[in-house]
Amino acid sequence: MNVERRRKIMSSVALLLSSLAALIGLFWLVFILADVLINGIKGINLSLFLEDPAPPGMEGGGLRNAFVGQLLITGMATVIGVPLGVLGGTFLAEYARGRTISRIISIISDIMVSVPSIVVGTFVYAIMVKPLGHFNGWAGAVALAIIMIPVVLRTTEDMLSMVPWTLREAAFALGAPYYRVIIQVVYRGAATGILTGILLSIARVAGETAPLLFTSFNNSFFSWNMNEPVASLTVTIFQYAMGPYESWHTQAWAASLVITLFILFITILGRLILKWRFGR
Amino acid sequence: MTRGLKKNPVDFLFGTLTGIASLSVVVLIGGIFFALLIESIPAIERFGIIRFITTVDWDPVAEVFGAASTLYGTAVTTVLSLLFAIPVAIGIAIFITEIAPSFLKGPIGTAIELLAAIPSIIYGMWGLFTLAPIMEEYIEPFLQGSLGRVPLLGILFQGTPMGIDLFTASVILSIMIIPFTASVARDSFNLTPSIVKESAYAVGATKWEVVKDVVLPYSKLGVFGGVVLSLGRALGETMAVAFVLGNNHQITSSLFDAAATITVSLANEFTEADTDIYLSSLYYLALLLFVMSFITLAIAKLFLLRAERRYSR
Numbered sequence: 001m002n003v004e005r006r007r008k009i010m011s012s013v014a015l016l017l018s019s020l021a022a023l024i025g026l027f028w029l030v031f032i033l034a035d036v037l038i039n040g041i042k043g044i045n046l047s048l049f050l051e052d053p054a055p056p057g058m059e060g061g062g063l064r065n066a067f068v069g070q071l072l073i074t075g076m077a078t079v080i081g082v083p084l085g086v087l088g089g090t091f092l093a094e095y096a097r098g099r100t101i102s103r104i105i106s107i108i109s110d111i112m113v114s115v116p117s118i119v120v121g122t123f124v125y126a127i128m129v130k131p132l133g134h135f136n137g138w139a140g141a142v143a144l145a146i147i148m149i150p151v152v153l154r155t156t157e158d159m160l161s162m163v164p165w166t167l168r169e170a171a172f173a174l175g176a177p178y179y180r181v182i183i184q185v186v187y188r189g190a191a192t193g194i195l196t197g198i199l200l201s202i203a204r205v206a207g208e209t210a211p212l213l214f215t216s217f218n219n220s221f222f223s224w225n226m227n228e229p230v231a232s233l234t235v236t237i238f239q240y241a242m243g244p245y246e247s248w249h250t251q252a253w254a255a256s257l258v259i260t261l262f263i264l265f266i267t268i269l270g271r272l273i274l275k276w277r278f279g280r
Numbered sequence: 281m282t283r284g285l286k287k288n289p290v291d292f293l294f295g296t297l298t299g300i301a302s303l304s305v306v307v308l309i310g311g312i313f314f315a316l317l318i319e320s321i322p323a324i325e326r327f328g329i330i331r332f333i334t335t336v337d338w339d340p341v342a343e344v345f346g347a348a349s350t351l352y353g354t355a356v357t358t359v360l361s362l363l364f365a366i367p368v369a370i371g372i373a374i375f376i377t378e379i380a381p382s383f384l385k386g387p388i389g390t391a392i393e394l395l396a397a398i399p400s401i402i403y404g405m406w407g408l409f410t411l412a413p414i415m416e417e418y419i420e421p422f423l424q425g426s427l428g429r430v431p432l433l434g435i436l437f438q439g440t441p442m443g444i445d446l447f448t449a450s451v452i453l454s455i456m457i458i459p460f461t462a463s464v465a466r467d468s469f470n471l472t473p474s475i476v477k478e479s480a481y482a483v484g485a486t487k488w489e490v491v492k493d494v495v496l497p498y499s500k501l502g503v504f505g506g507v508v509l510s511l512g513r514a515l516g517e518t519m520a521v522a523f524v525l526g527n528n529h530q531i532t533s534s535l536f537d538a539a540a541t542i543t544v545s546l547a548n549e550f551t552e553a554d555t556d557i558y559l560s561s562l563y564y565l566a567l568l569l570f571v572m573s574f575i576t577l578a579i580a581k582l583f584l585l586r587a588e589r590r591y592s593r
Binding site for chain 2: 007008010011014015017018019020021022024025026028029032033035036039083084085086087088089090091092094095096105107108109110111112114115116117118119120121122123125126127146149150153177178179182203206207208209210213214217234237238241242249252253256259260263264267268271275
């Protein structure tokens with residue numbers, strides 16, 4: 001009787017601690033998000049989006065240059081990274097399906113997904129900034145693309161593998177060559193999944209700071225020129241938060257709010273699509 | 281499966297194109313290694329390997345560089361953050377798989393994973409402006425007053441609490457890696473066949489006994505893989521700790537002192553390195569970090585693959 005009671009109490013205590021762990025996790029999420037919201041909302045106004053930075057220490061001004069720069073760098077990274085990722089994933093799931101090379105590349109991609117992003121930054125500095133002698137926007141885009149490729153590649157591989165093999169056989173039976181089967185049948189079947197994967201990979205790189213520090217650097221002026229240093233929201237947040245001015249801190253919080261909302265929105269959207277499409 | 285490759289030239293072209301694209305990953309990872317190696321050659325020649333790792337000095341003026349202090353900072357923050365994160369993460373995984381009613385499983389799982397979606401720079405901002413003052417004001421003095429009085433253990437909590445130190449950095453890092461460990465642990469728990477759990481319940485085991493004696497032994501490979509994966513993540517995390525560590529190259533016994541990790545030194549000093557040997561030494565640090573995290577992540581992958589192979593059928 002006594003033993004039984006002790007076992008029951010032990011069980012309740014352990015389960016209580018587990019529930020507490022879940023609460024701790026939720027607590028941090030709510031704490032961080034609420035903090036970003038409360039501090040960020042004060043700095044949100046039209047001039048944040050429409051004006052360029054005021055001289056250091058002066059009130060007013062905005063971060064138009066950083067918003068445009070962020071879009072430019074992330075957009076170019078997508079243009080470079082997505083085709084490579086999708087095509088690479090196609091090779092693993094189709095032409096090399098079941099082969100050793102497919103497994104090896106798959107494992108290397110999984111490792112590369114978690115390689116420290118600051119290391120990618122130093123790498124791109126060595127190949128694209130040092131030879132040119134100055135920071136430039138392209139280097140930032142390439143750094144983000146390098147982070148994107150393995151993510152897109154792995155999602156594409158997974159999504160293509162989920163398309164039933166019989167569907168391809170049906171197309172083969174009509175005499176279609178493999179590339180047409182892939183493009184017209186397999187891609188179509190996996191389109192939602194691949195697009196969602198791309199969306200999630202954009203969310204992943206949009207918040208990256210470390211790889212941009214030594215590549216696109218920062219620029220306090222508005223610029224479309226990718227051959228020059230280009231401002232980004234994340235690097236601006238880093239610079240402003242470490243800076244001495246109160247107005248900088250306010251703007252850093254506002255930029256943090258915008259970027260957090262953007263990323264959370266895409267992430268949740270992507271998850272909903274996956275859930276709706278694949279029921280998981 | 282290579283059907284049609286010989287007959288159709290377009291198919292051959294498309295197949296080759298996809299092959300080249302997939303090789304880009306291999307080329308990149310090899311390229312990163314060699315580029316870092318080449319850039320660090322001057323520092324490797326000048327300081328050697330053992331000497332570089334064991335030298336504490338990091339003096340740009342005298343051009344004496346050693347990795348010991350940054351390796352120490354990296355090790356302390358990583359180990360400490362794992363210590364904080366693992367119990368919480370496993371608790372979360374147990375809650376989601378065994379305790380939560382089914383309508384809560386999805387939302388709570390997603391909420392925890394959103395923690396991983398928040399950019400690390402946001403963690404850094406929050407750490408600097410919100411967490412560090414709380415640490416300085418309440419938590420660190422409290423720890424000093426309680427654990428700090430315990431003999432031996434006390435040396436960990438000496439000095440004036442400033443909030444910008446190893447302790448705060450480790451706490452932030454632990455919050456960041458909780459979702460990784462938790463989601464891998466959850467997936468591993470889910471691999472336990474329900475028939476085995478039901479058998480345990482049938483002989484009268486309590487819920488905790490089922491978790492402790494059936495689920496955990498069954499999924500230990502996967503959980504271990506998840507922990508090592510988080511270790512790899514923690515090693516390379518930059519922005520979340522860059523704000524609250526102070527970038528001070530020293531080896532200190534107190535957790536309430538500023539320190540430096542490899543990533544923080546890179547973030548702070550890379551663009552300021554004005555001599556070739558300085559930059560090369562920073563590349564040397566990056567190379568060490570790359571090799572360490574590559575090995576860690578490869579080990580994690582090995583464990584996860586083995587866990588998957590053993591139980592998925």
